[in-house]
Amino acid sequence: MASRSAVLAIDLINPFDFPGASSLLRETNRILPNVRRVLRRARAADVPVIYCNDNFGQWRSDFRSNVDLCAGEGAAGAEVVREIVPSMLDYFVLKPKHSAFFETPLRILLNQLGVKRLALVGIAADSCVLNTALDAHMREYEVAVVRDAVASETSARTRRALELLRTDRPVRVIGTRAALRWLGA
Numbered sequence: 294m295a296s297r298s299a300v301l302a303i304d305l306i307n308p309f310d311f312p313g314a315s316s317l318l319r320e321t322n323r324i325l326p327n328v329r330r331v332l333r334r335a336r337a338a339d340v341p342v343i344y345c346n347d348n349f350g351q352w353r354s355d356f357r358s359n360v361d362l363c364a365g366e367g368a369a370g371a372e373v374v375r376e377i378v379p380s381m382l383d384y385f386v387l388k389p390k391h392s393a394f395f396e397t398p399l400r401i402l403l404n405q406l407g408v409k410r411l412a413l414v415g416i417a418a419d420s421c422v423l424n425t426a427l428d429a430h431m432r433e434y435e436v437a438v439v440r441d442a443v444a445s446e447t448s449a450r451t452r453r454a455l456e457l458l459r460t461d462r463p464v465r466v467i468g469t470r471a472a473l474r475w476l477g478a
Contacts, residue, residue, distance in 0.1 A: 303415030
């Protein structure tokens with residue numbers, strides 16, 4: 294396919310153990326049904342799902358151990374992680390900073406998969422999602438942020454981030470239904 298799509302699931306594997314995490318967890322639970330829907334439909338349509346996740350400053354960790362840690366007993370975000378646990382066919386990239394492109398192999402992976410279009414879901418809309426969307430646009434990918442599948446610590450912060458993205462016309466801000474059509478899922 295000339296315009297192959299992928300879904301970037303940003304920072305959803307999360308321990309929610311930082312200042313402001315309880316607010317972000319509440320907002321994440323609100324968007325979780327839409328996130329699950331996008332991930333499920335993408336997988337069913339053979340659209341690659343790529344988890345782009347913080348390494349939490351643990352330089353010796355790997356993605357699967359982060360999933361286990363964040364889904365483990367007593368982890369604040371365990372229920373969220375268990376709802377969107379990656380399949381064995383999903384891809385992952387550990388990132389050291391806000392953008393999924395910064396100092397990661399994401400671009401190499403996208404090139405190998407032939408991806409030209411990206412749909413972004415995840416947290417936080419006003420930080421990691423925003424930075425990843427702008428970096429993807431700068432790298433000439435077609436980008437859509439799924440507005441009802443991203444969250445920040447407050448809905449106001451999410452709205453501000455989405456408004457900022459709307460001013461950069463090549464970055465689309467669309468709902469879940471439109472995202473599923475746009476992805477071809």
